[in-house]
Amino acid sequence: MIPSPADAAPAKCATSVNGLPVPRSWRAVPFSLNQVDLAPSVFTEKRDRILAYARAYPADRIVANFRAAAGLDTLGAQPPGGWDDATGNLRGHYSGHFLSMLAQAWAGTGEAVFKEKLDHIVTALKQCQDAWATQVGLPGTPPPPATWTGGGLELSGDGQYVGLPDATIDGLTAATIVIRLRIDELRTWSRAFDFGVGPAVNMFLTIHDGTGPRFAITTSGSGGEQRIPVATALPVGEPVTLAVTLDGQVGTLYVNGVAAGTNPAMTLTPADLGAPKNNWIGRSQYGDAGLKAVVDEFHLFDRALSAEELATATGNLAWYRFDETSGTTVADSSGRGWDAAVVTGAGGPPGPSHAGFLAAYPETQFIQLEQYVTYPAIWAPYYTCHKIMRGLLDAHTLGGNATALTVARGMGEWVHSRLSRLPREQLDRMWSLYIAGEYGGMNEVMADLATLTGDRTFLTTAGYFDNTKLLADCAADTDTLDGKHANQHIPQFLGYLRMFEQGASRDYRAAAANFYEMVVGHRTYVHGGTGQGEVFRKRDVIAGSIVTSTNAETCAAYNMLKVARNLFALTPDARFFDYYERTLVNQILGSRRDADSTTDPLVTYMLPVGPGVRRGYGNIGTCCGGTGLENHTKYQDAVWFRSPDNGTLHVNLYIASTLRWAERGVTVTLAGDYPRSPSATLTITGRARFDLRLRVPSWARTDFTIKINGKAQRVRVTESGYVSLHRDWRTGDRVEVTFPFRLHVEQTIDDPSLQALLYGPLTLVAKSAATDYLQISADPTTAVPGPRPLTFTLGDVLFEPLLLGDNAVHHTYFRRT
Known part of the structure; x- marks a missing residue:
């Protein structure tokens, strides 16, 4: 182009x-x-x-x-x-x-x-x-290539792992994960897989927790893990199939098709992890030892399989056969085309x-x-x-x-x-x-x-x-x-x-x-x-x-x-x-x-x-x-703009500030407490002729007023959304601008009953510990002033500006009934 x-x-x-x-x-x-x-x-x-x-x-x-x-x-x-x-x-x-x-x-x-x-x-x-x-020009030491055995991928345990696509487990409330591998070294906390966003939010299967394999899922770190442990160590140098099924409150860990551990009190599912981007085979979110093993197959299902199905079923969400002979791409055979990638180490x-x-x-x-x-x-x-x-x-x-x-x-x-x-x-x-x-x-x-x-x-x-x-x-x-x-x-x-x-x-x-x-x-x-x-x-x-x-x-x-x-x-x-x-x-x-x-x-x-x-x-x-x-x-950086010929000055935001306009030899001071106050005053120091253009916010079109040196002006809004004041400006000239705030509602495009409340430019959020949408039957614009400036109450619901930087529970949208 x-x-x-x-x-x-x-x-x-x-x-x-x-x-x-x-x-x-x-x-x-x-x-x-x-x-x-x-x-x-x-x-x-x-x-x-x-x-x-x-x-x-x-x-x-x-x-x-x-x-x-x-x-x-x-x-x-x-x-x-x-x-x-x-x-x-x-x-x-x-x-x-x-x-x-x-x-x-x-x-x-x-x-x-x-x-x-x-x-x-x-x-x-x-x-x-x-x-x-x-x-x-120095060649350095290149990363070691991925080692393909013809029947699997050999992970060295030294920085090598497989990265799966981002959305691999997004939204799953039931799942089965099957991995077939040959363990070459039984490293404590080494991961068969680990999906999550870090050590606090993840689910993983370690091949050895000091006693045996363990599956765990958590959204609050190791102290909040819901676990399925197994008390028998996995074999080294022999093929082994590990499977985890999650179905409602029941989680089961299988070793070679036999249920070796179960937890009937599971409350977390992969969906609770949000949208994890660290979806790994052979790498730990915690930085534990890498997996030293040959990985032969990996399957992911969106349901819990029975013990009989585990031996023959192929993953409908992901199926990696690891039958490549070179390269770093692991093809997905599930039909979804979610290829994985081998990370071959830093070298x-x-x-x-x-x-x-x-x-x-x-x-x-x-x-x-x-x-x-x-x-x-x-x-x-x-x-x-x-x-x-x-x-x-x-x-x-x-x-x-x-x-x-x-x-x-x-x-x-x-x-x-x-x-x-x-x-x-x-x-x-x-x-x-x-x-x-x-x-x-x-x-x-x-x-x-x-x-x-x-x-x-x-x-x-x-x-x-x-x-x-x-x-x-x-x-x-x-x-x-x-x-x-x-x-x-x-x-x-x-x-x-x-x-x-x-x-x-x-x-x-x-x-x-x-x-x-x-x-x-x-x-x-x-x-x-x-x-x-x-x-x-x-x-x-x-x-x-x-x-x-x-x-x-x-x-x-x-x-x-x-x-x-x-x-x-x-x-x-x-x-x-x-x-x-x-x-x-x-x-x-x-x-x-x-x-x-x-x-x-x-x-x-x-x-x-x-x-x-x-x-x-x-x-x-x-x-x-x-x-x-x-x-x-x-x-x-966005309050003031000028025309290229310095004949026009745009005021786009009423943020209290002072502009030194050297090209025209004037200083313009904008005073006020926007957006906490619905007015502003501009004061000129110096002398110049220019067009002062004041932005009329879309939420204030009917109430926008201007005074110059105390005299009210007729407001004419241009097609571009400004009031234009063209005159010879002198030291001491004052322009008083008011843009009254009013309560108004904005509906979502696809559901008019889902609404938000604004006060002028300010988005107001309801403070409530409820986890479902608040049901509001009264006209939201009839809310009355609350206990603090810029706050409102509607019944027993308190609304505050979003700009207040706290971490209290809030609702931006509510359901109008």
């Missing part, structure tokens, strides 16, 4: 924002972070808690994994942990987010501590990149294939992706690459660090060297892989790199990340989002916009605009979030996608806000900020707990909307822990 340079020259820009040139296609331009100062409000309260974490967190921990991978001294620092621990397949991503947070904090506050940490980390990353460069640390490589692990994952190795054997290597490059570019553009651009450029050259040799068909297959092929916004950073360096080779590199089929569907306005991983795809569309702005095809812009409508208009909850279990569900299915605790990943909201902001820059229409406001003041503000911590960011992974749910906070080292660092350090 990228035209030749002769067809589309780079956009020429006379000005910049946040260190990047303003694209010629923009009709509205945001101000740089350092041109806007936030005044005290709920936004600064949330921001300051993250800034306290940023000040306290040791910089050397952020680079520990990079130093270890490059063979440098870690200076005794431990890595962040979580997904960014010393062995995780996503390590390094959190460091990129941390860089972006520091850059934003420095630009927004000017505090020296943020700049000092930023420069320290960039210097360390450059040292790591230089260390990798000395190893370019020795191979040198990078090209100068410029930088990661917190060797190049292995990138090589395996080109071989179509699936998740969880590998875990989104280009996603991690994007986070690091984005953090470096932010360190350069926001933090003024020239070395950061040098490091990012080297990484870009390394990426180009890997991908430029691959055919389009191979790239398409790579990017279609669930999670393994997730690449974040690699096309975005490559387009930005082309802008900052003037090297259009990087724009070509951005095109290598085209997700061809989905891109074409969205460009044609064909909705094929159902079942796709939300945050795997959202940032791709921000990248398409960046590419369009650099002269690439208009199809990129059309695809992004249509994608935005598919999500915002048809897949968004009342608080602005999207997705169930990280996945887009069917168009216009809102009520039907609400579950207990897996809605609205915070990363998805983070990226959708970026897309909305960029679309507004191209087409200044208030509807983009109706969505932006809803998501910002509800999901984003509500994603940070109202508590202080200098050791934990205290941000959410998901912000669920089901009945009787709680928010979980924490998330050090996770994807949402990373975007959570950024969410709360850039609130001022």
Whole structure:
């Protein structure tokens, strides 16, 4: 889709924002972070808690994994942990987010501590990149290949295991799992299989617990395990068949077709594990010894088989025969095509294939992706690459660090060297892989790199990340989002916009605009979030996608806000900020707990909307822990926009702040306590003639009022959703804006009886320990003020704003009877 340079020259820009040139296609331009100062409000309260974490967190921990991978001294620092621990397949991503947070904090506050940490980390990353460069061309020790015996897969017990697809056991309330193997070494706690999300939530079968095999399932760690133990040790060097059946309250563990242990008091099922992504044969969630055995067959059923059936039945959900002779793919013979992948171990640390490589692990994952190795054997290597490059570019553009651009450029050259040799068909297959092929916004950073360096080779590199089929569907306005991983795809569309702005095809812009409508208009909850279990569900299915605790990943909201902001820059229409406001003041503000911590960011992974749910906070080292660092350090980046000729000033959000508009020689101060107060006052310092455009929120169209220097003005809302005030402005001019909050109800698209209550822009949630939808017969808009500001009561039900960051049980939707 990228035209030749002769067809589309780079956009020429006379000005910049946040260190990047303003694209010629923009009709509205945001101000740089350092041109806007936030005044005290709920936004600064949330921001300051993250800034306290940023000040306290040791910089050397952020680079520990990079130093270890490059063979440098870690200076005794431990890595962040979580997904960014010393062995995780996503390590390094959190460091990129941390860089972006520091850059934003420095630009927004000017505090020296943020700049000092930023420069320290960039210097360390450059040292790591230089260390990798000395190893370019060295073959290293390749990972040991998978050993196929002709009648099974031989697992070495040294980092080798089999990764099954994500949804392998999702939703199962009854199941049978059968595995046939020959144990070569009876290692205590070694796993035949282990499915879960970590040691606290999983189900596993160990071949030896010190006495014999044991099956266990838990949602609360080892202390909450429901177990089926067997008191006799399994044989070594002989074929053995192990089977577990789960049927209602009865769980049975079979050894060679004989029931060897049972538990008649089981209450947990695989469905209680949620949507586990670590579905492994031969690997433990706890980090126990690997399985040293030959695996011959594996079967998964969606029912409990009888003892007689175990010998001959073949799995209807998954059936792996392990009769391959080479490679790392294990074919699924069940008919569902759910192939598994063999992880063949890390091997020795191979040198990078090209100068410029930088990661917190060797190049292995990138090589395996080109071989179509699936998740969880590998875990989104280009996603991690994007986070690091984005953090470096932010360190350069926001933090003024020239070395950061040098490091990012080297990484870009390394990426180009890997991908430029691959055919389009191979790239398409790579990017279609669930999670393994997730690449974040690699096309975005490559387009930005082309802008900052003037090297259009990087724009070509951005095109290598085209997700061809989905891109074409969205460009044609064909909705094929159902079942796709939300945050795997959202940032791709921000990248398409960046590419369009650099002269690439208009199809990129059309695809992004249509994608935005598919999500915002048809897949968004009342608080602005999207997705169930990280996945887009069917168009216009809102009520039907609400579950207990897996809605609205915070990363998805983070990226959708970026897309909305960029679309507004191209087409200044208030509807983009109706969505932006809803998501910002509800999901984003509500994603940070109202508590202080200098050791934990205290941000959410998901912000669920089901009945009787709680928010979980924490998330050090996770994807949402990373975007959570950024969410709360850039609130001022969407309040004010100007026209490219500096003749118009847009006010999109009424966040208390001061704008220094140097091009016009004026300062505009916006005072108020939005969104906790339904009014704001703008005061002008300086003199200039310009068009002041005030966004009229969709929820305040009938009540929006304006006074200039105390005199009421006639409100005329433009087609784009603004009130336009064009005049000569002078020092002391005051514009008073009121946008009264009123209670109103929003119904779900697919079930009008399922409703949510809002007060102006604020989503109100009912505080109740009930686990089913609350039944409300009275008109919700007749609720009366509650015991605290912005709270309401309806009968005995208390409603509070979602932005209050607590972990109390709440209901976002209720049933209107």
